[in-house]
Amino acid sequence: MKAEDILYAMNEVEDEPLRRAGQWLDGKKALRLRPHIGRVLLIAAALAFALGGIGWYVYHSAIAARFPRKGETLTYHEAYYDEHAEYEEEVQISRAGLVIQVDSEAESRVCLFTPPDVGFARTAFMNFASVLETGELPEGVYTSYPPELRVGLEEGLRQAGVSRTEAEDLCFRWYLYQEDREAPTLMVEIYNAYDLYGRDLILGLRDAEVEIVSEPETEGIQRLELRHHQLLESNYLLQFDSERQYLLVICGDSASYDFPALEAFADSLAIQQTKLTVTARETDSRGFKVLATPDGWLPEAWQ
Amino acid sequence: MEDKDIVDLYWQRSEQALRETEIKYGAYCRTIAGRILQNEGDTEECLNDTWLRAWNAMPTDRPAFLGGYLGKLCRWLSLNRLRDAARQRRGGGETALALEELDEMIAAAADTEKQVESLELSRVVCNYVNQMREPARSIFLCRYWYMASVKEIGERFGYSESKVKSMLARSRNRLKEALEKEGLL
Numbered sequence: 219m220k221a222e223d224i225l226y227a228m229n230e231v232e233d234e235p236l237r238r239a240g241q242w243l244d245g246k247k248a249l250r251l252r253p254h255i256g257r258v259l260l261i262a263a264a265l266a267f268a269l270g271g272i273g274w275y276v277y278h279s280a281i282a283a284r285f286p287r288k289g290e291t292l293t294y295h296e297a298y299y300d301e302h303a304e305y306e307e308e309v310q311i312s313r314a315g316l317v318i319q320v321d322s323e324a325e326s327r328v329c330l331f332t333p334p335d336v337g338f339a340r341t342a343f344m345n346f347a348s349v350l351e352t353g354e355l356p357e358g359v360y361t362s363y364p365p366e367l368r369v370g371l372e373e374g375l376r377q378a379g380v381s382r383t384e385a386e387d388l389c390f391r392w393y394l395y396q397e398d399r400e401a402p403t404l405m406v407e408i409y410n411a412y413d414l415y416g417r418d419l420i421l422g423l424r425d426a427e428v429e430i431v432s433e434p435e436t437e438g439i440q441r442l443e444l445r446h447h448q449l450l451e452s453n454y455l456l457q458f459d460s461e462r463q464y465l466l467v468i469c470g471d472s473a474s475y476d477f478p479a480l481e482a483f484a485d486s487l488a489i490q491q492t493k494l495t496v497t498a499r500e501t502d503s504r505g506f507k508v509l510a511t512p513d514g515w516l517p518e519a520w521q
Numbered sequence: 522m523e524d525k526d527i528v529d530l531y532w533q534r535s536e537q538a539l540r541e542t543e544i545k546y547g548a549y550c551r552t553i554a555g556r557i558l559q560n561e562g563d564t565e566e567c568l569n570d571t572w573l574r575a576w577n578a579m580p581t582d583r584p585a586f587l588g589g590y591l592g593k594l595c596r597w598l599s600l601n602r603l604r605d606a607a608r609q610r611r612g613g614g615e616t617a618l619a620l621e622e623l624d625e626m627i628a629a630a631a632d633t634e635k636q637v638e639s640l641e642l643s644r645v646v647c648n649y650v651n652q653m654r655e656p657a658r659s660i661f662l663c664r665y666w667y668m669a670s671v672k673e674i675g676e677r678f679g680y681s682e683s684k685v686k687s688m689l690a691r692s693r694n695r696l697k698e699a700l701e702k703e704g705l706l
Contacts, residue, residue, distance in 0.1 A: 219638070219642065219705060219706065222600065222604060223639065223642060224642065224646060224665075224696075225600055225665065226597070226600060226639070226643075227639065227642040227643040227645075227646040227647075228646055228650070228662075228665055228666050229593050229596055229597050229600075229643075230593075230643040230644075230646070230647050231646070231647055231650050231662065231666060232647065232650075232651065233585075233586040233588075233589035233590075235650055235651070235658055235659070235662055236589050236592065236662060236666060237586065237588065237589060238655070238658075238659055239658070239659040239660075239662035239663050239666065239667065240549070240588075240592075240667065242656075242659050242663060242677050242678060243552075243663055243667055243669055243673070243677060244549075
């Protein structure tokens with residue numbers, strides 16, 4: 219057999235391998251190195267995308283775990299979590315109904331948040347934000363989130379048979395947090411439950427309040443609760459700082475608001491011993507009211 | 522134009538078939554012939570022979586991949602032409618003619634055996650090529666079917682010449698083993 223016999227024999231090779239080899243020679247197929255680089259770039263891009271997705275998921279999962287609310291805006295998260303950002307003293311009211319108050323000098327921050335589609339809550343917050351905007355914040359650092367609050371709330375809701383999702387839809391939460399436990403503490407937590415949400419939810423919230431109150435004694439916080447029927451009628455809760463003698467009440471539906479009853483109630487509480495004068499001023503026809511001590515942190519115009 | 526349409530033209534005996542073939546596969550076949558013959562005149566003649574053979578073969582042939590069909594035809598004719606040219610170079614004149622006549626006598630006697638061996642060789646070589654992996658197969662075919670230079674293959678595939686040589690050497694050794702296994706070597 220001669221070498222040329224093999225060359226002739228190769229004439230019987232099938233078409234497809236020939237076509238493929240011909241494409242290489244014609245330059246219709248790219249150099250081997252190019253697709254290799256392309257694959258590397260493609261894999262790198264896919265990896266970056268996947269890692270980004272995982273990071274995004276973890277980030278938002280962490281937030282969701284910490285703040286059991288859905289649909290919050292990214293702006294909110296960024297503003298809240300970026301501890302190194304330079305915040306100015308201003309009130310930021312996002313379209314989602316978010317209010318963030320930051321005191322950059324005192325490194326304090328007040329965060330108020332509410333579901334975006336709760337009209338009343340948004341109004342109330344915006345009104346209250348205007349107070350903060352013109353007034354002075356209490357001393358202290360308001361940045362941290364006390365997990366026990368959320369746990370207590372969830373537990374209370376659970377006991378009331380309200381799912382977490384429903385709770386997110388039905389109520390808003392308002393936290394003023396203090397990170398520096400050495401400083402006088404003011405912690406306000408308000409659960410605004412509308413009449414339409416029903417008795418069970420309010421009961422659940424009240425139960426949650428009870429649970430929460432069991433812990434923070436060491437921090438100088440004493441939570442005072444209205445009686446059950448008052449809660450139902452007025453849709454308000456109040457928070458009392460026994461050390462600083464602060465009483466803050468924010469009420470819901472003005473139609474059912476009973477200011478004399480509230481005053482009487484406050485007088486009957488521990489704050490009565492300090493002759494706490496409770497003042498109030500209605501700022502919103504829909505029922506936003508704030509009561510504070512004369513030496514409280516509300517602006518002069520409010521006292 | 523699609524291959525099928527060109528083949529249809531051949532079957533209709535339309536001379537348009539030749540024009541379309543030249544347009545679509547002229548460069549392809551010219552490259553194949555040119556690489557084998559390394560001579561422009563011979564290449565053109567071979568190309569014309571290819572078109573003539575195709576014209577005569579269709580009908581009855583109806584190739585699905587016209588490029589492959591014409592390429593094989595062109596390659597086969599080019600190899601024949603190269604072989605004839607080599608014989609001419611070896612001697613020429615009356616001595617060469619006398620040797621050819623004697624060769625023909627011997628070849629005629631062994632013709633059947635040679636045909637069988639040729640078929641068997643084709644089978645083994647095709648099987649070997651079919652089971653090869655890419656890109657070794659394409660490189661092997663570029664070199665021994667398309668007769669491309671090692672340098673050109675290296676450029677096209679993005680390999681160094683030494684790597685191409687090394688891959689070809691491995692492919693040849695495996696082909697040798699396959700041929701030995703079948704008793705053809």
